[in-house]
């Protein structure tokens with residue numbers, strides 16, 4: 001590990017130099033003709049989305065049921081984030097590049113303008129430029145525009161394709177698992193997503209198969225005034241394993257944009273799912289103007305005995321992050337983990353954490369959360385550990401560390417612990433610290449300028465989480481963190 | 491190389507340094523001794539660029555420039571190195587990481603080619619033996635969980651790698667066992683050459699068994715009350731500081 005880390009640091013240093021001072025290099029807009037439906041939300045809009053995708057009846061009915069339920073709900077107000085009311089009727093719920101009408105057939109048919117956009121984002125899609133060992137599904141606004149490495153995956157029986165395609169080709173799998181971990185009744189944004197979701201990634205790993213490469217989806221919001229509502233479903237059959245990565249970005253715009261995604265993971269007996277996110281939605285400018293509202297429901301279910309689900313997230317973007325990747329530990333001896341770095345600066349707000357729901361015997365979970373606040377940033381960890389009556393021998397360890405940079409920022413920790421079984425062992429530790437004058441002086445005396453010094457100290461603070469990330473993403477994470485801290489000194 | 495003229499410094503309106511005069515030429519080894527709280531670390535930290543001191547009078551000229559207006563890291567690039575009395579812990583940052591960032595920052599700013607990971611590792615490996623450090627310590631987080639002696643040796647390793655022009659050692663010999671003391675002494679002796687100068691803060695004569703200083707200064711209550719040759723250390727060892735009296739008179 002150490003030498004790998006070593007290389008990361010090297011790369012990080014050169015990447016920072018290349019990127020210079022641009023603090024959000026992904027903030028460009030791609031000029032591309034789009035098929036966009038009018039703003040507004042009603043049953044007709046939902047029918048329109050569904051018919052654009054030629055969906056089977058079960059799916060339309062499910063969407064409509066979700067919508068009717070959503071209409072009975074109130075937007076939640078229990079979290080610590082604050083934002084002006086969202087006018088759901090003014091949003092556009094579907095926008096797709098015109099050139100993508102028939103969906104992505106082969107990479108040669110993908111609009112070169114889109115290929116250029118992804119290349120600029122550091123996610124080349126063309127065969128000869130692909131990152132080795134990573135398959136990419138590229139989602140642009142409401143649709144998937146390309147998925148790479150599909151043939152190689154198919155040879156192993158692994159299905160990795162846009163969600164819409166899975167609906168068409170594998171309706172029985174979709175019907176069986178869709179909403180089985182995050183039902184549309186779960187919460188306000190989950191109901192909204194179920195009503196209008198447009199695309200996302202679908203992944204199915206058959207029994208006993210270890211997915212031969214990393215799978216990843218890169219989400220890009222491009223169109224203005226448009227919400228992105230994608231849905232990801234990953235199913236790992238008994239004895240299989242898969243590692244999935246997710247990245248995202250959006251243009252720099254003055255208006256806020258809504259991103260309300262749902263991710264469901266299902267791990268059967270002895271299966272393992274590792275899900276990593278580097279979230280870099282546009283965070284808004286230094287005055288707090290613009291940025292993405294990232295209201296996301298992510299949950300995995302360890303359905304089988306000895307199954308394992310781990311969430312690792314690095315959250316540097318978004319004006320507001322509201323997100324609690326969770327694990328339901330149903331199978332006996334199953335394990336769940338959540339490793340998180342959340343950075344808020346300027347006027348960013350984050351209310352993020354996890355839920356570990358222990359249902360099975362001898363289940364164990366680990367939570368490691370690192371919150372970093374700078375500027376006027378507001379960072380809250382909110383986590384629930386629940387041990388049900390039958391979960392004999394359940395164990396949880398939670399560690400929440402907050403780091404403050406400057407005096408205007410805030411950090412809070414809200415741990416909720418509900419234990420109904422006397423044999424449970426639940427531990428919670430929390431720390432809050434500042435970068436000390438001594439550390440800064442020490443690094444500067446050795447020759448690091450203040451920004452590099454802070455970046456190094458903060459990267460150190462996050463190290464335990466970064467080492468959970470796959471290599472490619474660890475580099476990205478270091479780079480992002482350094483960029484997002486630029487100008488935080490003093 | 492370094493000229494300190496009539497330096498007065500305060501912390502929180504409290505006078506700590508009360509008119510220091512000290513000239514150090516390339517190749518010289520100066521030792522500063524003196525009672526606890528007399529201002530030795532203050533002088534060392536101030537030269538290295540620590541925040542929090544007010545200089546009310548006097549000046550410090552380093553290589554012909556007004557040192558006190560130069561940012562901390564630029565002083566490091568210009569060859570000033572301070573081995574801390576209390577080395578600082580940086581969790582999650584490996585020793586190698588810090589060392590490489592430090593060395594390359596210095597090289598970059600002196601228009602030298604930066605070392606890649608391979609060249610750097612090679613170079614570090616060639617030097618750890620001489621300071622008696624294990625490779626395992628290189629991989630560990632900076633000073634975290636290091637014993638007192640390991641921390642001090644780590645400072646010496648950094649010195650050896652950064653090859654500074656002006657080396658300021660603040661009680662690097664405190665807390666070392668006999669072998670470590672010998673190793674540190676040897677490392678310093680090995681670095682000694684006609685271009686490099688040392689300012690060594692110590693309480694003990696035994697450090698001076700392996701490094702023969704050109705001058706010994708006694709700092710007391712913010713004044714240099716006596717300056718002598720290496721024989722002064724022996725005298726201090728025997729008689730303590732009280733006979734020197736205080737301050738301005740000296």
Ligand SMILES: Nc1ncnc2c1ncn2[C@@H]1O[C@H](COP(=O)(O)OP(=O)(O)OP(=O)(O)O)[C@@H](O)[C@H]1O
Nearest residue numbers: 501502506524525526527528529530531532533542
């Ligand atoms: N940040 C500070 N705030 C208040 N007083 C300080 C500060 N730094 C130093 N001092 C005071 O300045 C005086 C000199 O301290 P300094 O650390 O320079 O002494 P020293 O000679 O290095 O002592 P020792 O031999 O114990 O290391 C002491 O009285 C100390 O309490």
Ligand SMILES: [Mg+2]
Nearest residue numbers: 530531532575
């Ligand atoms: Mg001291």
